[in-house]
Amino acid sequence: MSAVTRLAPSVHGGGSLFRGLRARASGNGVRHAGGGVHIEPRYRQFPQLTSSQVIQAEFFSAAVWFWILWRFWHDSDAVLGHFPYPDPSQWTDEELRIPPEDED
Secondary structure, three states: OHHHHHHHHHHHHHHHHHHHHHHHHOOOOOOOOOOOOOOOOOOOOOOOOOHHHHHHHHHHHHHHHHHHHHHHHHOOHHHHOOOOOOOHHHOOOOOOOOOOOOOO
16 A cells, blocks of 8 residues: 555656646647638539549549449349249249139
């Protein structure tokens, strides 16, 4: 217990040290976002995209479609089912609820 009581003042001092670093790192509560709005809003018009944003959007959309098609190719049972597909030519008229031709 005596070791804990000897460490208490240094732990308290360490806490004030971290509070001081946090206050200095934040710049006294003032945030600088780079000098204004990055993309100016325009009423009822599409925003102007940079070429970097277009390239990133196309890259991510290509990656998503690649993943979807890859998973469908390698695990198509998840979409189509885990059973053999029935042959429609083997179904009878009774199963399809088609009335007999001689019944009028």
